[in-house]
Amino acid sequence: MTAGILLQIAQTLLAILLAPLLLGWVNQCRAWLQGRGAPPITQPYRSIRKLFHKDAVIAHNASPLFRFAPYMIFACMALAAGIVPMIVNDLPFSPAADAIALVGVFALARVFLALAAMDIGTSFGTLGARREMLVAFLAEPALLMVFFTASLISQSTELPHIVETLAHSEFAIYPSLAFAAVAFWMISVAENARIPVDNPTTHLELTMIHEAMILEYSARHLALIEWAVALKLFTYSALGIALFLPWGIAAAGDWGALPLAVLALFAKMAGGGFLLAFMEAISAKLRLFRVPEYLGTAFLLAVLGMLIHFLLEV
Amino acid sequence: MFEPVILPVQLAWGIVLFWLALGFSSLFTQQTPRLRGLIFPLGALAALCLAGVGVIGLIDPASAIVLPIGLPDLPFHLRLDALSAFFLVLLGGSAFGVTVYSIGYFKDMERGSLALLAFWYHLFLAGMTLVLLADDAYAFMVAWEVMALSSYFLVTTDHDIPDIRRAGFLYLLIAHVGAIALLLCFGVLQGGGLEASGDFTFASMRLAEMTPFWGSVVFLLALFGFGAKAGLVPLHVWLPEAHPAAPSPVSALMSGVMLKTAIYGLLRVTFDLLNVQQGWWGTLALTLGLLTALYGVIFAAVQSDMKRLLAWSSIENIGVIVAAFGLTLIFYTDGKGALAALTMTALLYHALNHAFFKGLLFIGTGSVLHATGSRHMGHLGGLMRFMPWTAWLTLIGALAIAGLPPLNGFVSEWLLLQAFLLTPGLNQPYLNMVIPVAAASVALAAALAAYVMVKFFGVVFLGQPRDAKLNHAHEASWPERLGMIWLAAGCVLLGLFPTQVIGWMAPVVQLLTGQTLINDGNWILLAPVDAARASYAPLIFFGVLLVTVLLVFIWVRRIYHGRVRRADAWDCGYPEQTSRMQDTAEGFGQPIRHIFEMFMRVEREEPDPFDRHPRHTSASLDKIWFIVYLPIARLAGWISDQAGRLQHGRIQWYLIYSFATLIFLLVL
Numbered sequence: 001m002t003a004g005i006l007l008q009i010a011q012t013l014l015a016i017l018l019a020p021l022l023l024g025w026v027n028q029c030r031a032w033l034q035g036r037g038a039p040p041i042t043q044p045y046r047s048i049r050k051l052f053h054k055d056a057v058i059a060h061n062a063s064p065l066f067r068f069a070p071y072m073i074f075a076c077m078a079l080a081a082g083i084v085p086m087i088v089n090d091l092p093f094s095p096a097a098d099a100i101a102l103v104g105v106f107a108l109a110r111v112f113l114a115l116a117a118m119d120i121g122t123s124f125g126t127l128g129a130r131r132e133m134l135v136a137f138l139a140e141p142a143l144l145m146v147f148f149t150a151s152l153i154s155q156s157t158e159l160p161h162i163v164e165t166l167a168h169s170e171f172a173i174y175p176s177l178a179f180a181a182v183a184f185w186m187i188s189v190a191e192n193a194r195i196p197v198d199n200p201t202t203h204l205e206l207t208m209i210h211e212a213m214i215l216e217y218s219a220r221h222l223a224l225i226e227w228a229v230a231l232k233l234f235t236y237s238a239l240g241i242a243l244f245l246p247w248g249i250a251a252a253g254d255w256g257a258l259p260l261a262v263l264a265l266f267a268k269m270a271g272g273g274f275l276l277a278f279m280e281a282i283s284a285k286l287r288l289f290r291v292p293e294y295l296g297t298a299f300l301l302a303v304l305g306m307l308i309h310f311l312l313e314v
Numbered sequence: 315m316f317e318p319v320i321l322p323v324q325l326a327w328g329i330v331l332f333w334l335a336l337g338f339s340s341l342f343t344q345q346t347p348r349l350r351g352l353i354f355p356l357g358a359l360a361a362l363c364l365a366g367v368g369v370i371g372l373i374d375p376a377s378a379i380v381l382p383i384g385l386p387d388l389p390f391h392l393r394l395d396a397l398s399a400f401f402l403v404l405l406g407g408s409a410f411g412v413t414v415y416s417i418g419y420f421k422d423m424e425r426g427s428l429a430l431l432a433f434w435y436h437l438f439l440a441g442m443t444l445v446l447l448a449d450d451a452y453a454f455m456v457a458w459e460v461m462a463l464s465s466y467f468l469v470t471t472d473h474d475i476p477d478i479r480r481a482g483f484l485y486l487l488i489a490h491v492g493a494i495a496l497l498l499c500f501g502v503l504q505g506g507g508l509e510a511s512g513d514f515t516f517a518s519m520r521l522a523e524m525t526p527f528w529g530s531v532v533f534l535l536a537l538f539g540f541g542a543k544a545g546l547v548p549l550h551v552w553l554p555e556a557h558p559a560a561p562s563p564v565s566a567l568m569s570g571v572m573l574k575t576a577i578y579g580l581l582r583v584t585f586d587l588l589n590v591q592q593g594w595w596g597t598l599a600l601t602l603g604l605l606t607a608l609y610g611v612i613f614a615a616v617q618s619d620m621k622r623l624l625a626w627s628s629i630e631n632i633g634v635i636v637a638a639f640g641l642t643l644i645f646y647t648d649g650k651g652a653l654a655a656l657t658m659t660a661l662l663y664h665a666l667n668h669a670f671f672k673g674l675l676f677i678g679t680g681s682v683l684h685a686t687g688s689r690h691m692g693h694l695g696g697l698m699r700f701m702p703w704t705a706w707l708t709l710i711g712a713l714a715i716a717g718l719p720p721l722n723g724f725v726s727e728w729l730l731l732q733a734f735l736l737t738p739g740l741n742q743p744y745l746n747m748v749i750p751v752a753a754a755s756v757a758l759a760a761a762l763a764a765y766v767m768v769k770f771f772g773v774v775f776l777g778q779p780r781d782a783k784l785n786h787a788h789e790a791s792w793p794e795r796l797g798m799i800w801l802a803a804g805c806v807l808l809g810l811f812p813t814q815v816i817g818w819m820a821p822v823v824q825l826l827t828g829q830t831l832i833n834d835g836n837w838i839l840l841a842p843v844d845a846a847r848a849s850y851a852p853l854i855f856f857g858v859l860l861v862t863v864l865l866v867f868i869w870v871r872r873i874y875h876g877r878v879r880r881a882d883a884w885d886c887g888y889p890e891q892t893s894r895m896q897d898t899a900e901g902f903g904q905p906i907r908h909i910f911e912m913f914m915r916v917e918r919e920e921p922d923p924f925d926r927h928p929r930h931t932s933a934s935l936d937k938i939w940f941i942v943y944l945p946i947a948r949l950a951g952w953i954s955d956q957a958g959r960l961q962h963g964r965i966q967w968y969l970i971y972s973f974a975t976l977i978f979l980l981v982l
Contacts, residue, residue, distance in 0.1 A: 055875075055877045055878070055879050056877065056879065057879045057880075058878055058880055060880050060882060061696065063699060065698065065709075065776070071867050071870075074866050075866055078862050078866075079858060079862060093854075093858065095835075095849045096850065096851035096855050097719070098850060100728050100732075101724075101728070101850055101855065104719040104728075105719065107716070107718055108713075108718045108719065110764075111713065111718060114772070115772055118768075118776040118897075119777065121778035122896070124886070127897060129768060130897060130902050130904075131905070133768050133769075134905040136764065137758070137762050138758075138761070140760075140761040144731070144754075144757040145753075145754055145757065148731075148735060148750070156848060158849065161847075216883060216884060220870055224870070299758075302754075306750040306753075306754075307747065307750055310738070310747060310750065
């Protein structure tokens with residue numbers, strides 16, 4: 001049990017520490033694909049460090065909620081990173097929160113971010129909050145449907161059980177999971193504010209969603225939010241790996257498999273990050289009111305995946 | 315075993331009598347301020363006692379008494395079993411918070427109308443309690459009418475406003491259409507069995523052997539009658555009119571508790587009185603429930619009156635509850651007792667949750683209304699700075715209703731979703747296809763609820779005040795705060811201790827479905843059915859979340875400086891910003907209106923290019939009102955017009971009518 005808790009903490013810390021690296025890697029790949037000179041892979045760390053050293057500037061009418069939200073968002077993401085099996089499959093925390101609770105944790109962070117965005121009362125903040133909730137109300141049920149498909153196969157909504165079942169299944173890929181995988185990819189792109197739903201590098205009012213919400217944040221608060229964003233991307237990637245490429249994650253008590261599990265995680269993350277950068281490079285940003293169609297497609301794909309599970313009964 | 319001296323049902327009846335006495339005495343004590351001030355505190359105390367009686371009733375076996383009141387040979391039968399007891403806990407728990415709140419809320423009310431209000435208020439509470447206790451159709455209908463009429467008078471408290479009179483009338487009308495259906499329902503239950511039972515008591519109805527046909531008739535009538543009270547689509551139209559019209563504590567009771575009496579009735583008739591159930595009833599209820607949930611939440615998202623928004627959100631929650639009811643029926647008729655127990659638990663849990671968070675949100679809007687004089691979200695904003703207590707307590711309610719962990723809304727939603735995941739065990743293959751879609755709709759409704767709550771809380775409490783007078787908004791008084799704290803504490807505790815709550819509910823679930831939900835975990839771990847399948851431990855979850863927030867906070871504070879500079883908000887280089895440039899409530903709902911426009915009738919008023927004072931307004935109206943209700947109203951108008959032709963006001967004609975009738979009858 002103690003070993004389990006230590007592993008749990010170690011995995012969560014590892015995720016927190018490595019998260020900006022994944023973001024740096026995606027940015028680097030994207031720069032290469034676009035034929036630009038790439039920033040160093042450690043650039044996100046430097047930005048976060050820089051932000052922590054600055055003086056925080058807060059609007060006169062900011063309420064305590066505004067100052068509390070970044071800590072809450074960061075904690076939620078850390079918690080989410082603790083639920084998803086990344087290198088080990090035996091997490092003592094996972095019985096406390098299953099896949100549905102994971103969706104709840106993401107929602108909790110999002111609601112706090114949206115509320116904080118509305119707190120100052122600038123038109124941008126509210127606009128961002130509104131758009132974020134628009135994306136969320138379609139992405140969240142779609143994500144739940146993806147989890148449902150996986151949990152119908154494994155008869156469990158607990159991520160370790162799902163990973164355990166899928167890693168040792170006789171099928172290379174379940175037909176229902178193939179649909180779910182496509183849906184999951186679309187959802188993660190939307191949830192992590194990437195192209196084509198949102199552009200993390202833009203500050204153009206017509207298009208921005210996530211950036212509009214955090215315009216009023218600065219210094220340590222902004223640093224925490226940026227870090228939480230990186231952590232969210234990392235957690236979503238780990239989630240995708242756990243659901244669709246679960247090979248290599250160390251089983252319970254299998255200490256010898258740990259180094260291999262870390263290596264496998266690195267390799268899969270690098271591949272996934274490159275794929276994300278590639279997809280971003282070849283697609284264009286969608287107009288805001290095409291986003292519901294995009295997410296509606298994801299939602300339908302996830303529901304289709306579930307229906308296929310019922311039809312084929314595998 | 316010792317014989318208890320006083321039965322729980324007698325205690326509950328005593329509280330009913332106490333409330334009635336309080337109500338009547340409030341009419342005569344308005345001259346003495348000291349006595350007048352005691353009415354609501356005593357009422358609150360009685361509500362707390364009632365919750366206590368409910369808890370005893372959950373543990374004790376059912377108890378019944380016969381009261382020698384009513385018509386000759388038709389006494390009132392009262393009975394308190396686990397189902398009644400559970401709803402008594404719900405009623406008492408929610409009403410205690412709301413009544414404590416009322417002490418402060420109605421303090422400055424004019425004396426005459428306060429006397430009347432206190433009278434109807436306590437009559438309303440007594441009526442709802444009697445509905446839960448009634449054990450024969452006669453007592454039930456009397457209590458049902460007391461509840462409907464007293465709430466009608468509460469809704470029309472401000473009867474000098476025409477809109478409120480209109481809302482009240484609509485409410486009364488639909489309440490009575492529903493009541494007629496209930497009367498017929500009980501009639502069929504009494505006489506529709508293979509051999510007619512002797513009297514109208516529920517006890518003899520339970521024994522009646524129903525054919526599937528008559529059973530279905532009973533169920534449909536009950537669904538209609540109770541659905542009208544609960545606000546099931548398409549019978550929901552009174553709800554968004556009546557709830558905003560009533561004073562806020564009354565809205566809280568109507569939404570939090572009165573709608574639940576309809577759920578109680580539905581459960582009582584379907585699972586207790588009827589001894590035959592059919593699978594298609596479940597499918598019907600599931601479909602209607604999901605429709606109601608989605609319809610309600612979509613309309614909630616486009617409202618700009620905060621109480622109307624909450625009323626629509628109540629429709630959504632009732633939809634979720636009825637969907638759970640449908641799923642329970644499906645499992646139950648399929649012989650899956652354990653799963654029926656799980657869904658029934660989710661249903662009861664959600665009903666209890668809704669009583670707490672919706673009550674909290676409604677009284678929160680009451681404080682805002684008192685402090686600002688406005689219900690329209692377009693005139694509010696930034697209230698968190700002026701009313702921090704109200705704002706933070708309302709935030710708890712908003713997060714709970716949005717279904718976020720670790721609060722109570724999440725628990726019931728989690729249980730319901732788990733139930734949906736267990737449907738592959740069903741024997742009906744076609745149903746299996748439908749269930750994923752149903753699960754998706756529940757998830758969609760829950761996600762939209764989060765949208766609605768961000769809108770509600772963000773526009774009212776965050777941002778800048780949209781009106782200069784808001785800068786003088788005052789915080790709620792202490793009784794008001796205490797009432798809100800009670801309900802908010804309920805939201806938190808129901809969220810953190812689900813295993814205990816489910817343990818208390820077990821007798822109810824046992825009574826209705828014949829099985830209890832097996833918790834495979836321990837006191838801290840909620841694991842319905844099987845721990846390997848799914849588990850949730852809110853206490854651990856909350857603890858870890860709290861510790862993580864604290865650790866992050868301490869770490870940031872220890873390593874880095876905590877310097878903060880205050881400045882103006884960034885104005886994008888445009889200094890002429892006013893608080894009116896914030897997003898409005900309409901603006902926040904605009905994406906939803908854009909996406910779901912097919913469900914609503916949007917009436918826009920575009921400004922003329924030459925207009926000196928251009929205005930743009932748009933209203934999203936309920937399409938069902940235009941499709942269903944207006945034609946019915948027109949038809950009724952047409953029929954009465956035709957009937958009106960007979961009326962000439964001339965005595966000769968009326969004599970001819972009577973003569974013709976006489977001849978006709980003689981011929982017959």
